Structures are given as structure tokens and as C-alpha cells.
Amino acid sequence: MKKVITLLLAVVFATSLFAAGQQGTADAGSKKLAVGIVLPTKDEPRWLQDEARFKDALEAAGYSVEILFSQGDSARERANVEALVAKGIQVLILTPHDGDAAAAAADLAAAAGVKVISYDRLITSTTNVDYYVTFDSFSVGKAFGQYLVDNAKGSGNNLYLYAGGSFDNNAFIFFDGAWSVLQPKIADGTFVIKNSSEAIALQGKKELSREELGKIIGQVTTGWDFNIAKNLAEGHLTTATAADKGEVFICAPNDGTVRAIADAFGADGDVTKYYITGQDAEKASVQYIIDGKQSMTVFKDVRTLTSDAIKAAVTYLEGKTPTATGSYDNKAGMIPAMQTEVITVDAANVKSVLIDSGYYSASDFTGL
Numbered sequence: 001m002k003k004v005i006t007l008l009l010a011v012v013f014a015t016s017l018f019a020a021g022q023q024g025t026a027d028a029g030s031k032k033l034a035v036g037i038v039l040p041t042k043d044e045p046r047w048l049q050d051e052a053r054f055k056d057a058l059e060a061a062g063y064s065v066e067i068l069f070s071q072g073d074s075a076r077e078r079a080n081v082e083a084l085v086a087k088g089i090q091v092l093i094l095t096p097h098d099g100d101a102a103a104a105a106a107d108l109a110a111a112a113g114v115k116v117i118s119y120d121r122l123i124t125s126t127t128n129v130d131y132y133v134t135f136d137s138f139s140v141g142k143a144f145g146q147y148l149v150d151n152a153k154g155s156g157n158n159l160y161l162y163a164g165g166s167f168d169n170n171a172f173i174f175f176d177g178a179w180s181v182l183q184p185k186i187a188d189g190t191f192v193i194k195n196s197s198e199a200i201a202l203q204g205k206k207e208l209s210r211e212e213l214g215k216i217i218g219q220v221t222t223g224w225d226f227n228i229a230k231n232l233a234e235g236h237l238t239t240a241t242a243a244d245k246g247e248v249f250i251c252a253p254n255d256g257t258v259r260a261i262a263d264a265f266g267a268d269g270d271v272t273k274y275y276i277t278g279q280d281a282e283k284a285s286v287q288y289i290i291d292g293k294q295s296m297t298v299f300k301d302v303r304t305l306t307s308d309a310i311k312a313a314v315t316y317l318e319g320k321t322p323t324a325t326g327s328y329d330n331k332a333g334m335i336p337a338m339q340t341e342v343i344t345v346d347a348a349n350v351k352s353v354l355i356d357s358g359y360y361s362a363s364d365f366t367g368l
């Protein structure tokens with residue numbers, strides 16, 4: 001498969017060289033998609049979903065593409081971008097591991113005349129980002145908060161907060177969205193924060209600055225890593241008293257880390273019931289929801305995101321500019337963006353949203 005893709009790219013590259021030699025006489029109709037895609041890691045099922053959906057969409061569209069993974073390493077990410085630029089791509093679709101660190105990769109692509117599309121996570125601190133395709137990440141966080149609020153009764157409910165990787169701009173947006181819903185319910189006594197002195201210090205403030213968010217996130221970050229998430233949760237459970245346990249509400253950032261955190265809380269004899277949030281609708285978490293081990297996930301239909309990214313890439317290849325529905329601040333400027341909505345999934349609608357819609361097949365799960 002890799003050989004086929006490489007061969008196709010070689011053909012694309014040779015064709016574009018030939019076209020350049022023809023001084024603009026190339027037939028636009030025969031133009032191939034000269035696109036490189038770089039995703040952050042193969043170790044999280046979320047990004048394997050994107051890889052699979054990119055392949056499906058590109059195959060259907062009759063285009064070829066090369067997809068590389070950075071394995072959570074910014075140096076490798078930059079080397080991937082360099083390799084694709086050397087192969088003559090005209091459009092780069094990049095999900096940065098670390099938003100700030102990826103600026104250098106975006107800059108080198110732009111210097112070679114390549115259009116840069118930031119995919120799902122924003123490349124930050126450079127103006128060399130042409131377009132951003134993303135889910136509504138603030139809504140993802142709001143959905144976490146709303147789910148916990150909807151299930152809490154009375155006052156004094158035990159609340160545990162967890163966050164994504166502080167190198168990822170999305171982690172801030174998710175937490176900010178969750179905080180916007182949870183903070184009023186912390187202020188009125190519905191919830192009591194159990195695992196973050198930084199969050200407790202800021203619990204009177206509805207709107208947090210990036211720096212304030214950074215303080216809380218720095219204390220409860222999972223780094224998007226399952227093992228860190230597990231150790232963090234186990235540490236919290238070790239220091240918590242029996243009264244801090246019982247029925248607990250856990251705001252957790254994504255399915256991979258949620259399963260680790262849920263396993264830790266589930267194994268604690270003093271925890272009688274837990275509500276826990278998640279996102280990505282990873283297959284393993286869909287099974288956890290069916291089994292009652294994870295309460296909800298926020299479904300982000302990556303078919304829409306891959307399709308938006310490809311549409312934008314094709315628009316650039318045609319020498320045009322894709323339309324935007326909004327813009328995002330990447331710390332260097334406002335980046336035109338296309339945003340996709342999300343859906344909250346729990347045991348009540350898991351079948352209709354994820355199976356009946358054809359996103360997953362029923363045979364992938366047991367006990368449906």
C-alpha cells in the first residue's frame with residue numbers, strides 16, 4: 001500500500017514538474033491532488049479514525065495522498081513536513097502535536113509555496129496558517145459540563161476535573177467550555193471540586209484568562225496520555241477521603257484518557273457510582289458506554305472534518321480560496337476557519353447516532 005501511494009505521488013510530482021515545464025499549458029482537468037497529511041500519533045484511536053476516513057474520502061474522489069504520523073514528537077512532525085514538501089506537495093493538512101512547536105513546520109511549508117491547512121488542532125504562533133478545519137471545541141467542553149450538571153442532584157456533589165495536553169490549544173478550549181457550565185454550579189454549591197487547588201482558588205470566576213486556565217490545566221493535565229491519566233486518577237484517589245468518594249462526577253477530556261480514569265475510579269471500593277464524560281466516540285469507549293463503564297462521549301463525525309479539509313485543499317489546488325464560517329485566534333493572528341457541530345452520545349442514543357447512521361457496524365460491539 002505504501003509503495004502504491006509513493007508511486008502515485010511520484011507520478012503526481014513528475015506531472016507537476018512536467019506541467020511547470022509546459023509553462024501553464026497543463027490541463028486543469030487532469031490535475032491530481034498533491035496533498036500531504038500529517039497526523040499527531042497512531043497511538044490514539046481518534047487519529048486512526050481520521051486516517052481511515054481520509055483514505056475513504058480520497059479513494060472516492062479518485063485522488064492520491066500520503067499520510068504520515070508524528071508519534072507525539074514535534075521533531076518528527078517537522079521532518080514529515082520537510083519530506084512531503086520535498087516531494088512537491090502543494091497543500092499540507094497538519095494536525096500539530098504541539099501547536100506552538102508546529103509553527104516552524106508551517107513556516108517551512110509556506111516558504112516553499114505550500115498552502116497550510118490546520119486540521120482539528122490549531123497551529124499557533126505563526127501567520128503561516130491559511131485555513132483551519134475544526135469541530136466546535138467550546139461546545140465539546142460545554143457538553144461535558146452539561147452532562148454532569150444534568151445528572152447531579154442536590155448539593156455537595158464530588159467533582160473531579162481532568163484536562164488534555166497543555167501543548168494542545170484544544171485542551172484550553174475544551175476546559176474553558178466545561179468551566180463555563182460547571183463554574184456557576186460550583187459557585188452555588190451543587191459541586192465541590194476535589195482534586196485541584198488551582199481550580200478551587202479560581203472557582204469564583206466565571207471567565208478565566210488563558211493564563212488562569214493554564215494554571216488549572218497544568219495541575220490536572222493528562223497530556224492526552226493513558227498512563228499519565230491512570231496515575232493521576234490513582235493519586236487523587238489515594239489522597240481522597242471516603243467522603244470525597246461515594247458518588248462522583250468526573251469531567252474528563254477524551255475517550256482514551258477517560259477509560260484509564262474510569263478504570264481507576266471503578267476499582268476503588270469507596271466509589272459507589274461515577275459519572276464520567278468523554279469525546280471522540282472511539283470504538284472502545286462506545287463499548288464502555290454500552291457496558292455502563294463510561295457515561296457519555298461527544299461524537300465528532302470525522303467524515304465531515306476530512307471532507308471539509310479535502311474540499312479546502314482542492315479549492316487551493318484550483319487557485320481559489322475556500323470559504324470560512326468563522327475565525328480562530330492562533331496567537332499570531334485570526335485564522336479563517338470552518339467549524340463542525342458535535343453530538344452528545346450516551347446509552348440512550350448510542351445505537352441511533354453511531355450504528356443506525358452507518359458510522360460503525362453493530363458487529364463491532366457486544367451487548368447492544
Ligand code: GAL
Nearest residue numbers: 044046121168170224254280
Ligand atoms: C484533541 C482532539 C481530540 C482528542 C485529543 C487527543 O486535539 O480534538 O479529539 O483526540 O486531541 O488526541
